[in-house]
Amino acid sequence: MADIAPVTPAEKGRLRSVLAMLWADKPAFVAAIFLCVVLVCALIGPALLDAVATKQNLRGRNAPPFDLSKGWLLILGGDALGRPLLARIIVAAQNTIAIAAGAVVASMIVGSALGLVAGYSRGRWAQIIPRLADVIMSFPSLLLAVIVLYMLEPSAANIILVLAITRIPVYLRTTRAEVLEVRERMFVQAARVMGASDARIVFRHILPVVLPTLLTIATLDFAFVMLAESSLSFLGIGIQAPEVTWGLMVAQGRPYLTSAWWLSFWPGLAIILTTLSLNLLSNWLRVALDPQQRWRLEMGGRKNG
Structure with a gap:
């Protein structure tokens, strides 16, 4: 059995510094x-709640929220x-x-690779x-996405593929x-001369400089892709039952908006809070990864410490 490498003091100090900078920005800390x-x-x-989430109980049909008499799982209705x-x-x-992460990672890898070639090359690829x-x-x-998914089967893989293609230009440009x-x-000139x-x-000199910007954009783009997936599910061309996503839950609750508003409200609130948290964390990353602005968070972390 391989030995687990111990955490070095330098790594502990780096982690403590990141946590201090995160604590200095309270909205980003709550979002994280x-x-x-x-x-x-x-x-x-x-793994824990799949059986409960799919078990039907017609006696609890459209049960209102905050009624604990039927069990704590029905606290949201x-x-x-x-x-x-x-x-x-x-x-x-x-x-x-999973869908949002898959689309963001795929588009970032492909778009960044093409952007590196287009930016560094001085030949035809720089124009093509x-x-x-x-x-x-x-x-x-x-x-x-609507056109492609209308022609293809609306599976998770196809949704990831379509959303990834639509986001490639963001990372490429x-x-x-x-x-x-x-x-x-x-x-860079010195490395070329040597x-x-x-x-x-x-990969050794240019990519590390560009990577912080890409990570910031990816965090922000994660929220956009999640909203796009929710929109597709709401339109009925995203994930299909019996699979479930937050967007599909909002769509399934649409016929009951006047009589059971909570069916669409709670999954919609989950989408809003997750999107808001990603935006707050993206703003924190933009400052934390910028050496010219990082001092604000470091000063705030020292004051709080």
Whole structure:
């Protein structure tokens, strides 16, 4: 059995510094805690509550919220088939987060790779790749997703593929713009003079400079993709029953808005809070990863400490 490497004092100090900067921004700290709760629900929620979330109970049909006489799982009410909304929201977190994460990671990898080539190259690829981004952006992203999913089976894999394609230009253009500026800096020129290969210059010297910006955009883009998936599910071309996402739960509660508003309200609130938390955390990342602005968080962390 391999020995687990102990945490070094430098790593402990780095982690303590990050936590201090996060604590200095109270809204971002609360957002990070909420996102951790959502992530835990997405990871272990289906294993614990999948049977409860799918079990029908017609006696609890459209049960109102905050009525603990029928059990704590019905604290948020029941849906049209008597299934507890709390359990279904926790189980639906896995599909919602998995689809958004898959689309963001795929689009960031592909878009960033193309952006690195387009920004560093001085040949034909520098002209061809940006035109690819223009072609994708010429179609409204949501309309393109609707058309493709109408022709294909609305499965999780197809949804991830479509949403990833629509988000590639965001990372491609951002990476290309960053690389065009970074490649003219002195440290890149020095590496080129010393005989470093193009691949080493791109991945060792340029990518670490561009990566913080990409991570900030990815955090913000995660919220956009999650809203796009919810919109597709609401339109009926996203995830199909018996699978469940927050957007699909909102769509399923639409016929009962006047008599059982909670069917759409609670999953909609989960979408809003998660999106808001991602935006707050993205703003914190933008400051924390910028050496010229990080001192504000570091000063705040020292005062609180």
